[in-house]
Structure formats: structure tokens, C-alpha cells
Amino acid sequence: MKYCAFLRGVNVKGTNMKMADVCQVFKQAGMQEVGSVLASGNIVFSSEKKAEDLKGILEKAMSDHFSYEAFLFIKSLEETELFWKNIPFEKNENLHIYAFVGNSGIESVLMEEFEKASKTENEKAEISGEIFYWQVPKGNTLDSTFGKVLGKKSLKDQFTSRNINTFEKILKKMYS
Incomplete structure (x- = not known):
């Protein structure tokens, strides 16, 4: 496998x-x-x-x-294919889209944290197929309120995130 x-x-x-x-x-x-x-x-x-x-x-x-x-x-x-197939946002050269890989149920925890965070224009989150996706303007990833939540020590063993373009590269390698 x-x-x-x-x-x-x-x-x-x-x-x-x-x-x-x-x-x-x-x-x-x-x-x-x-x-x-x-x-x-x-x-x-x-x-x-x-x-x-x-x-x-x-x-x-x-x-x-x-x-x-x-x-x-x-x-x-x-x-892994689902992370690429379930992207809920349109690609836009001014925005990053991240998908979160983690323990079962982490998408709900992340959505709760996102809803509490202040947001920049065009910053959105959505759960699609039990996967949490986050869209953020380029240059704002680490500065956004939600971006700071991602470094919380209490969540470090729960998830990791990748830019959706990374999933495309991973799948190419998996198919070869």
C-alpha cells in the first residue's frame, strides 16, 4: 500500500x-x-x-x-487524493490555500479556533470531506490571528498543514 x-x-x-x-x-x-x-x-x-x-x-x-x-x-x-479533490476554494494567485492533516475530529477544533480569530479580508475556512481548509492572503499567513493559533503547543500532536500545491506534488510522486 x-x-x-x-x-x-x-x-x-x-x-x-x-x-x-x-x-x-x-x-x-x-x-x-x-x-x-x-x-x-x-x-x-x-x-x-x-x-x-x-x-x-x-x-x-x-x-x-x-x-x-x-x-x-x-x-x-x-x-491523500481527497485533500486535492475536496478543495472548497477557487485558486487565486493572491491567496494561499492550506489543508490540514491530523487526528480524527481536528477539523472541528480548528474551525472553532478560526471562528474565534479576527480575520483579514479574503481569509476564510471551510470543512470539506472532514478536511479543514484555510484560505489566507499571501503574506498574511504568519501574521493572521488564526496563523498564530497554529503554533499552540497544546495542538502540536494533533495536526500539520500543507499548502494545497504540495498535495499536487505529493500525488505526482505517489503515482510514479
């Missing part, structure tokens, strides 16, 4: 790692057809194991090898 592991907090705030090293850790943990997409912690691989089992195996392998508390979210090819 083909999977993508979405790592949280890679190459930000001092947690730096080369994707070649990450791929090596995955291979040593028994994964096949391992490859990375971008430097933000997207690892495509194959395994006969279930996603729930892989999460524990790979978080431990990553934590042990890189000496940090690893959080990752494993999605099958079919699940």
Missing part, C-alpha cells in the same frame, strides 16, 4: 533535518519505495502495515534518530 507521512515541525524553529536522512530512517524502519517531496517533511513510501501501526513505528524511529519528539500523520494514497 502507498502512503504519505506528513511530518510536523520539520525544518522550522531549530528542528532541521535533511530529507535524505529522513528517508534513510524510513528505510531502516522497513519501509519500501521511500522518497521525499519538498523539504517540509512529506515522505512517500510503501508498506504492507496499517497506518495506525506505521505511525507508532515511524514516530519512534524518527524520535530516536533525530533526538526530538516526532509527530507524523500517515495517509494512504486514496486519503
Whole structure:
């Protein structure tokens, strides 16, 4: 079965790692057809194991090898396709669209946080197919009130986010 592991907090705030090293850790943990997409912690691989089992195996392998508390979210090819197919917003060159990969139910938590946050013009959020999507004007991602919520320590093991363009690149790698 083909999977993508979405790592949280890679190459930000001092947690730096080369994707070649990450791929090596995955291979040593028994994964096949391992490859990375971008430097933000997207690892495509194959395994006969279930996603729930892989999460524990790979978080431990990553934590042990890189000496940090690893959080990752494993999605099958079919699940990864949904992130691309369910985008509720029109693409616009002035806006970023992010999709959030995480634990079951995190979309409701994120929507609650978004509704409490002050918003900039054209900033929107929507849940589509149990996936939380956030649209924000380019240049406002880290400055927005909701953007600051994303760094909350209490949520660090619950989700990670990717620009939707990243999903297109991941799927190309998964199909090849």
C-alpha cells in the first residue's frame, strides 16, 4: 500500500533535518519505495502495515534518530487524493490555500479556533470531506490571528498543514 507521512515541525524553529536522512530512517524502519517531496517533511513510501501501526513505528524511529519528539500523520494514497479533490476554494494567485492533516475530529477544533480569530479580508475556512481548509492572503499567513493559533503547543500532536500545491506534488510522486 502507498502512503504519505506528513511530518510536523520539520525544518522550522531549530528542528532541521535533511530529507535524505529522513528517508534513510524510513528505510531502516522497513519501509519500501521511500522518497521525499519538498523539504517540509512529506515522505512517500510503501508498506504492507496499517497506518495506525506505521505511525507508532515511524514516530519512534524518527524520535530516536533525530533526538526530538516526532509527530507524523500517515495517509494512504486514496486519503491523500481527497485533500486535492475536496478543495472548497477557487485558486487565486493572491491567496494561499492550506489543508490540514491530523487526528480524527481536528477539523472541528480548528474551525472553532478560526471562528474565534479576527480575520483579514479574503481569509476564510471551510470543512470539506472532514478536511479543514484555510484560505489566507499571501503574506498574511504568519501574521493572521488564526496563523498564530497554529503554533499552540497544546495542538502540536494533533495536526500539520500543507499548502494545497504540495498535495499536487505529493500525488505526482505517489503515482510514479
